[in-house]
Amino acid sequence: MSEHLVVVGAGQAGGELATTLRQRGWSGGITLVGDELSPPYQRPPLSKGFLLGELSRQQLYLKPAATYERFNIALRLGTRAEAINRTVKELVVSDGSRLPYDRLVLATGGRARRLTLPGVDGVDMDRLDNLFTLRRIDDVDALRPHFVPGRKLVLIGGGYVGLEIAAVATQLGLDVTVVEAAERLLARVTGPEVSSFLEDIHHSHGVRFRLSATVADMAVDASGRRVTGVEVSASGVVDRLDADLVLVGIGMEPNTGLASAAGLQVDNGIVVDAFARTSDADILAIGDCANQPSAYAGRRIRLESAPNAIEHAKVAAATILGRPQASTATPWFWSEQYDLKLQMVGLSAGHDRCITRGGTDTLSAFYLTGDRVVAADVISRPGDFAAARQLVTSGRPVDPERLADSEIPLAQAAL
Ligand code: FAD
Numbered sequence: 001m002s003e004h005l006v007v008v009g010a011g012q013a014g015g016e017l018a019t020t021l022r023q024r025g026w027s028g029g030i031t032l033v034g035d036e037l038s039p040p041y042q043r044p045p046l047s048k049g050f051l052l053g054e055l056s057r058q059q060l061y062l063k064p065a066a067t068y069e070r071f072n073i074a075l076r077l078g079t080r081a082e083a084i085n086r087t088v089k090e091l092v093v094s095d096g097s098r099l100p101y102d103r104l105v106l107a108t109g110g111r112a113r114r115l116t117l118p119g120v121d122g123v124d125m126d127r128l129d130n131l132f133t134l135r136r137i138d139d140v141d142a143l144r145p146h147f148v149p150g151r152k153l154v155l156i157g158g159g160y161v162g163l164e165i166a167a168v169a170t171q172l173g174l175d176v177t178v179v180e181a182a183e184r185l186l187a188r189v190t191g192p193e194v195s196s197f198l199e200d201i202h203h204s205h206g207v208r209f210r211l212s213a214t215v216a217d218m219a220v221d222a223s224g225r226r227v228t229g230v231e232v233s234a235s236g237v238v239d240r241l242d243a244d245l246v247l248v249g250i251g252m253e254p255n256t257g258l259a260s261a262a263g264l265q266v267d268n269g270i271v272v273d274a275f276a277r278t279s280d281a282d283i284l285a286i287g288d289c290a291n292q293p294s295a296y297a298g299r300r301i302r303l304e305s306a307p308n309a310i311e312h313a314k315v316a317a318a319t320i321l322g323r324p325q326a327s328t329a330t331p332w333f334w335s336e337q338y339d340l341k342l343q344m345v346g347l348s349a350g351h352d353r354c355i356t357r358g359g360t361d362t363l364s365a366f367y368l369t370g371d372r373v374v375a376a377d378v379i380s381r382p383g384d385f386a387a388a389r390q391l392v393t394s395g396r397p398v399d400p401e402r403l404a405d406s407e408i409p410l411a412q413a414a415l
Helices: 012-023 065-070 137-146 160-171 192-204 257-261 306-320 382-394 400-404
Strands: 004-008 029-033 073-076 081-085 090-093 098-100 103-106 110-112 152-156 175-179 208-210 214-220 227-234 237-242 245-248 252-254 283-285 290-294 299-301 332-337 340-346 353-358 363-369 372-379
Touching: 004 012, 012 029, 012 065, 012 073, 012 306, 065 073, 081 257, 137 245, 152 160, 152 237, 160 175, 160 192, 160 332, 192 208, 192 332, 192 353, 192 363, 192 372, 214 237, 227 245, 283 306, 340 382, 353 400, 363 382, 372 382
Parallel strands: 004 029, 004 103, 029 073, 103 283, 152 175, 152 245, 175 208
Antiparallel strands: 081 090, 090 098, 110 252, 214 227, 227 237, 290 299, 332 340, 340 372, 353 363, 363 372
16 A cells, blocks of 8 residues: 655645655655645745735745646645644644544744743733734735835844845835844844945835844833834833834744654754654654754754755655655855845854955855855855855865955865
């Protein structure tokens, strides 16, 4: 009898895995269970072209809905996986049915982190009609009617997604203030050179920043359902930013509840081996929800990126096909803000030196540990990205002077 695979999470990783298995000739049964109503879609445009109104819903779909039927993949949308019964190998879902599996894949992604205001009573964040997060297509549907020119948007969090939303909002004529707790933008993931480059770009489009500032309280109207202002604390001084709408963009938390309730090992994500297997060999986990060993980093990491979701789905497909193969991929990521295209490769944390090229309209920042480039951020210098990626993946030593000299092709910076 042929094997049956159940995938929980019809997102980027889950959708990719199901279709890849069919494309590679896997003939077992596949059921894809997702709690959203849309077939698997790309999340990155949610804070870019889709929010801007340039892309339709259908353009986000990984595959047209008909492909799943053609591939004999049973899509159970609007269905939440509630529990895993490992003893009898069954998944319990929200409509009460039980789905037997031979192999189960958890591709549950994450949810937007909620803002908590310690010590503040009387503000029920769940009841506020003009406070938003952005993780799902439905979030954009709820948010977009509020994107009216002239309205005041207070954006809490100056990470990539927050900055993308700031760019779209200013392009649509909103008045945007970004509140960021760190002393510079993207402090955890880039060097100061890139932070100040992006801050200047956003400034030139009219975005205001409150750095080293935290949210102390929210002012709400008499109904208790509308935020009218955000109280911000910086260096012990509290002041108020008027707001017509507030967007909280302070990152995500991996959806690991199902796994931990089933007794699987969880530690900043569902712990998997190099072949995407959890502590139960019949259950795999992939994408944003998984904590995986990385050959590039030499340690375990949990990545939140579309390229990782795709790569990790390929690793799981190879395992299911009986030809396990660990990933050797170097993490990479992209972002778009205004007409800038940002491409990042590697992880810059722990670098000891940053060398840049460009600086006014474009910028490449190379992060070195000793004489090796461990990561690079390339902003609108597409020619630099392929070479930067090569420098990072090869681990070849470089000559810092040649690396800094824009006249010398990047490939010739390697020794
Ligand atoms: P997801 O795409 O989150 O899919 C998980 C799915 O599982 C969701 O549909 C979820 O609802 C569902 N689910 C969870 N629990 C259950 C359950 N119990 N039962 C049923 N279903 C369940 N990455 C980039 O590389 N570049 C970018 O520019 C970029 N921009 C982004 C912008 C935004 C606004 C967001 C939110 C993300 C962005 N990302 C970007 C990150 C990228 O989208 C994610 O890394 C990627 O979607 C991860 O795929 P995934 O399948 O692991 O998780």
